[in-house]
Amino acid sequence: QVQLVESGGALVQAGGSLRLSCAGSGRTFSRAVMAWFRQAPGKEREFVSAIAWSGGNTDIADSVKGRFTISRDNAKNAVYLQMNTLKPEDTAVYYCAAEIGRVGTLSREKRSYDYWGQGTQVIVSS
Numbered sequence: 001q002v003q004l005v006e007s008g009g010a011l012v013q014a015g016g017s018l019r020l021s022c023a024g025s026g027r028t029f030s031r032a033v034m035a036w037f038r039q040a041p042g043k044e045r046e047f048v049s050a051i052a053w054s055g056g057n058t059d060i061a062d063s064v065k066g067r068f069t070i071s072r073d074n075a076k077n078a079v080y081l082q083m084n085t086l087k088p089e090d091t092a093v094y095y096c097a098a099e100i101g102r103v104g105t106l107s108r109e110k111r112s113y114d115y116w117g118q119g120t121q122v123i124v125s126s
Contacts, residue, residue: 002026002115004096009120012086016124020081022096022117030074033099033106035113036081038092038122045095047108049081059106064090086124093119 008020020036035050049060049070058070067086072079079096097113107113 004098004115004117006094006096006117006120009094009122011123011125014086014088014124014126016086017082017084018086018122020083020094020096020120020122022079022081024077024079024098024115029077029079029098031100032114033102034070034072034079035097035099035106036070036079037095037097037110038090039095039119040089040092043092045110047110048094050106050108051079052106057106059108061108083122086122088124088126091122091124093121095119 003025004022006022012018031053033050036048037045038048039045047061051058051070051072055072067084069082096117098115099113
């Protein structure tokens with residue numbers, strides 16, 4: 001059974017930091033593009049960041065650029081999202097996703113991703 005399990009979500013004050021983790025199991029994700037999406041209440045799920053299997057290529061949404069950093073550890077089948085200088089508008093459920101077999105440009109489209117986690121809640125208070 002293939003699973004992605006997120007952790008690290010919490011309630012934090014504006015200006016604070018969090019590090020989200022996503023652990024994969026059931027197959028190796030070392031050759032997969034890994035990504036983070038988020039969904040705020042009443043809004044569509046939106047792209048946050050993605051990272052190629054090698055870690056050498058990343059993409060990040062303008063809304064979090066300069067504050068969030070994606071990274072991965074293929075030996076641990078894991079991907080991370082370091083979130084700094086958090087704002088109330090970062091409040092959302094954060095989802096980890098994996099896309100198998102992509103070569104080239106990283107995708108920001110939800111439909112590109114084959115596996116999804118259940119999400120972890122991040123709440124940023126003002």
